Structures are given as C-alpha cells and as structure tokens.
Amino acid sequence: MNRRKGIVLVIIGAVFWGIGGTVAKKLFQQYQIDVDWLVTTRLLIAGLLLLAIQYFKKDRSQILGVWKNGKIAIQLIIFGVLGMLAVQYTYMASIKHGNAAVATLLQYLAPVMIILYLIVRKQTTLTSRDLLTVSLALIGSFLLLTNGSISQLSVPVLAIAWGVLSGVALAFYTLFAIPLLKQYDSLVIVGWAMIIGGFLLSFVHPPWQMDYKNLTLEAILYLVFIIIFGSMIAFWFYIESLQSLPPKESSLLGSIEPLAAVLTTIFWLKEPFGFFQWLGTACIIGMILLLALNKESSSKTSQPPDNKEPLRVS
Template structure:
C-alpha cells in the first residue's frame, strides 16, 4: 500500500491520522491530572481498554455494522490487540526507570522502524527525501524533548524500545491486513483482546488505584475516551494511507502534548526546544507536500 490512494491525495486518511495524534496528545496531560488525584499507571491503562470496548460496540451497532467477521479478520485483529497492550505496558512502564523525555525519545523512534520495515516487508518506496525527512523529524524531537541522560537504567531503555517495536509492528500489521471499511469492527476486536489481557494483569496486581477527586475522575475517563477516538482515527487512517506516512504524521503527537502541557500545566520551552518543534512540523509539511505533488503527477493525464 502506498502513501496515497490511486485517485490522488487522500485527505480523509490524513485527517484521520492527524485527528488521532491530537487525541493521543491529550492523554499525557490527562494522565498527569489523574496521577495527581491518586490513580496509577496500571489503572489508567486498564480503564482505557475497559471504556474502549463498550464504546466501540455501541458505535458499531449505531452504524449498523455487522459484528460477525471472517476468521482471518479476527486473527489479525487479535494479533494487533496483543501488540497494542504490549506497547502500552512497554512505553508506560519505562517511565518508572528512566526520565520521561528519554522514554518518549526512544518510543518515538518507531516511525524510523516503520519506514525500514515498510521497505523490507511491504516494499513501500522509501526515497532519500523521505528517509532524510524522517531522520530530521527525529532530530527535532531530540531538541524538543530536551532529553536527560542522567538516569540510564537498562530495563527502562529496554521497555521503551520494546514499546517502540510493538508500535511499529501494529502499524505494519494494520497496513497489510486492515481494510478501511473494516476499521470500526476490527478495532473493536483489537480492544477486546487488549482489554482481556489488561484485566488479567490488573487482577494479578491487586485492586486498582482510583482518583480521589472530581477533576481526577474527569481526567481518568476523558483519557480513555480520547484514546478510543484516537484508535479509530489511527487504524482507519493507516488502512487508507499506509504505515510509513501514518507513522511520520505521528511525530506531531509529542509536539502537541508539549504545547498542551504549556497551556494547561504551565510548562515552558527554551529556544532550542522551540527550534525542535519547528523542525518536526516543517518536516511533516514538506513530506505531505512532496507526496501530494507525486500523487498529482501520477494521476495527471499524459501530455
């Protein structure tokens, strides 16, 4: 699957992925509010999946979708669901051992992994321009996240890297197996598998730590809601535009998270961090314009 559909520039697919990035970007700030109110990583992760399953079920029923799917669709959805819950535990768990900035930097190396896997596995064309843009965007994240290397725990690094690999795997598997028309029902089955795993882990860990304030509960549940909407947009978008473009667009997620933290939590950026923000946004814009022109050339009538 290429970056754009055969008839040209796929705006709906782009908007789906960008919308999902905005939804996911809201979760770190909501996480912070929920943590401050007494919740913990395990309970926040579990409630995401617990809320997602009935929500997606209601959406599927309201839209008249047939819940019965072919065996291969169920199998692929289950595999992606397992990778998703492993992604969550790897990324979130790493923060207990290494700084958040380093964890985020390692995790958001997954677009580079997707680009390489797309070339090897899916035979997606990774041009020198696209490879350069992806590396430059990653460099922008290095500046923006202002990574601290004072606490380099091997377990934390391994967990973040594991989360990145699982995220890359879910992107690739989705792009190769999911049809755009199956996105809602397939995502429902993904979440059902992830929810079952998360509930088993939560039961083994003991009673969940729940928020103790009204604001905390709002953040706790809103986190799960935005995560669910983000998943729908992400997987629907990947099915339309492919894994590599979707992964590149996902670089905007930590940028939005940081800007939200500035607005809501009062955090501040220095000049180098603002430069990093500009680099990431610029690389994404250049790639989108390059692919738009390529699609226009491909679909224009011959002279």
C-alpha cells in the same frame, strides 16, 4: 461542507490524542494511578464503546463475523497483544517515567522504523526524502532528550527506553493491521484489539482492584477524558475525517497531536522545556509533515484508491 467537517474532525481528534497523554501524566503525578490499571481500564471501556458504535452505525454482523475465520481470528489476537496492548502500555509507561511530550514525540519515530523495515525487505528504495526524514528524526531525538548537552539526558533513561519501544510497537501495529483492514471495518478491528489487550492485562492488574474511594471528582473527570475523548472519540473522529479528506491532508492535520502534547506539558503541567528541546520538537514535527506528504504520493502509485489509512493510537 463535507471538507470543512473533515478538517474539524481530524483537528479535534489529534488535539484529544495529544492532550490525553498529558492528562495521563497528571494522574500519574498527582493521584499515583497505576499504569497497568489505567491501560487495562482504558482499553476495555474504549474497545466496548467502539464496538457499540459499529453496532448502531455500521454493519453489526462484522462484530462476531470476524471470529468465524480462524486465520483472521489468530491475526486479530496477535494484533491485540503485540500491537494494541504493546503500543498503549509502552506509551503510558514512557509518560509515567518522563512526560507526555517526550513520549509522544518518541512514538513518532515509528514512521522512520517502517521506512527502514521496508528498505531492508526490499519493498521500497532509499530516496533523498528518506535520508532527510531519518536525519530529522535522529537530530530531533538527540536535541529533545539531551537539550543540547551530551553530558546528561534531559529525561530519565526509562522514559527513553519505553518511548523507543512505543515507536517499535506502533510500527508493528501499523504494518500488521493493513491486511485486517482490507476485510473488516476499522472500528471492529480496533475495538476487538482493545478488548483483547485489556483482557490480557486484566490478569496483571484487574480493573476492579482500585481504591475508588480515594479518587476525587477531578481525578474521575480526568479518567473520563482519557477513555472517552483521548481514546474512543479521538480515533473515531480521525477515521470519520477520512470520509471527506484525502489521507495526505488527514495525516498533515493529525501532526497537531505532538504539538498539543508538548504545549499542554509545558503550560499546564509547568514542566521545563529548553531551547534545544524546542529545536528537536521542530525537527520531529518536520519529519512527520514530510512523511505525510510522501505517503500520499506513494499511495497514488502503489495502492488502490480505497482511502484506507494506517491506524493511529496515543
């Protein structure tokens, strides 16, 4: 029963992540919602909700305890600004200038960047699996962005730039979070990181500076979905799934996220997607599956069995 519960939780969380990006694109297209305002509001509300879950369900002393250690506090601020805020903003900006499918798939280049970083730092060696993974990522990205034609890109250059930056930010986010997660619950770290990022971005676009009167009921429901389901519940369900599933299985099932983004972009937003873009999508999803399989085998030999998983956000 616990295993079935874990499978259901991780699938729901991954689907919410993927759909959340597509819903954001709908807000950008139909209601001209500002990216800065959406990211600010999403981070602040979702962060408060995550800390509320920690307060009522887990060790509430960690919520303020994380700030009592000066070194940890500085690391948390860096993580909130260069990790959480950077990931959220670049991802949403890529969606605004392109679409949720491309933004999500480009963000999933982050694992390749992590592999290359670890190789350069000589913390791991290059394997045949690594070569295959990088090849799938590069070929998939080329097909996704060009639809098989070198003469023109199938998505705007700005969308590509923001998408690649999103992958870089996610790579930093994943690597930088590891020492923090060894000392504090993930809900505390992510909750505070969201609040820090949202607070900083509030100086660029305060959340109260919004013409709420022009928002329709449909737009409000979209906003609620992004904040509650696409952020808070998606992350919470994924973390909870790790209580009854090994990291390998959670990661494999989590790869449903880009597929959900692609399918909702095509069938709900009615955006065109060519044959070669489907091929590119298959390559990148294949890359994610290979990395997920490799992650488990590596963790068995190099990591203690604490069932800690790198954080996920879209």
